[in-house]
Amino acid sequence: GAGVSQSPRYKVAKRGQDVALRCDPISGHVSLFWYQQALGQGPEFLTYFQNEAQLDKSGLPSDRFFAERPEGSVSTLKIQRTQQEDSAVYLCASSLEGQGVYQYFGPGTRLLVL
Amino acid sequence: SQELEQSPQSLIVQEGKNLTINCTSSKTLYGLYWYKQKYGEGLIFLMMLQKGGEEKSHEKITAKLDEKKQQSSLHITASQPSHAGIYLCGADLNFGNEKLTFGTGTRLTIIP
Numbered sequence A: 001g002a003g004v005s006q007s008p009r010y011k012v013a014k015r016g017q018d019v020a021l022r023c024d025p026i027s028g029h030v031s032l033f034w035y036q037q038a039l040g041q042g043p044e045f046l047t048y049f050q051n052e053a054q055l056d057k058s059g060l061p062s063d064r065f066f067a068e069r070p071e072g073s074v075s076t077l078k079i080q081r082t083q084q085e086d087s088a089v090y091l092c093a094s095s096l097e098g099q100g101v102y103q104y105f106g107p108g109t110r111l112l113v114l
Numbered sequence B: 001s002q003e004l005e006q007s008p009q010s011l012i013v014q015e016g017k018n019l020t021i022n023c024t025s026s027k028t029l030y031g032l033y034w035y036k037q038k039y040g041e042g043l044i045f046l047m048m049l050q051k052g053g054e055e056k057s058h059e060k061i062t063a064k065l066d067e068k069k070q071q072s073s074l075h076i077t078a079s080q081p082s083h084a085g086i087y088l089c090g091a092d093l094n095f096g097n098e099k100l101t102f103g104t105g106t107r108l109t110i111i112p
Helices: none
Strands: A005-007 A010-013 A019-024 A031-037 A044-050 A053-056 A065-068 A075-079 A088-095 A109-113 B004-007 B010-014 B019-025 B031-037 B043-049 B055-058 B061-065 B071-076 B085-092 B106-111
Touching: A005 A088, A010 A019, A019 A088, A019 A109, A031 A075, A044 A065, A044 A075, A075 A088, B004 B085, B010 B019, B019 B085, B019 B106, B031 B061, B031 B071, B043 B055, B043 B061, B043 B071, B071 B085
Parallel strands: A010 A109, B010 B106
Antiparallel strands: A005 A019, A019 A075, A031 A044, A031 A088, A044 A053, A065 A075, A088 A109, B004 B019, B019 B071, B031 B043, B031 B085, B055 B061, B061 B071, B085 B106
């Protein structure tokens, strides 16, 4: 399809386990964003890439969270030593470069940490 | 406290009725985006507003941004079951930064 895809759609992890979430943006989209959405809340910004450069990671909640986009296309969000408070939906979005362009969102990965 | 306040948090409306959802900020909204989300799905883009006083419509949905660019409203006319879902306003609160700050959302239920 032509939209943003994410995998896996659902992930159950035991506390302390490492997880990796993948995002395939729309082809040609320069900007890529990761958001975290807790139950009943709006998405909260985690980090932002322009091509392969991570320009803003101010929203990453701890050093257990790490994101990369090595070739400026696919991105991976990694969470090390998962905790129960990491349970949330992780949304990826991509957009063309610049102001005034809207972000296309993927379906999200629902992470449950037991 | 939330930088972007949405009201109401939930809304139950009879099919065919009109409704309004509000989004308010204490900061200037350099770009205001309305999205719709259904449970278990991503966000679907509805409309984008950038200029003070701007108003846009698509089918039965109208969005407005006030002159001061601190408040936006989303109005649905003659609501239908397909309008049910969670409506989220997202804003660029820091000019030159592309990241969005979102409100907590408004859950809309349409009663047949």
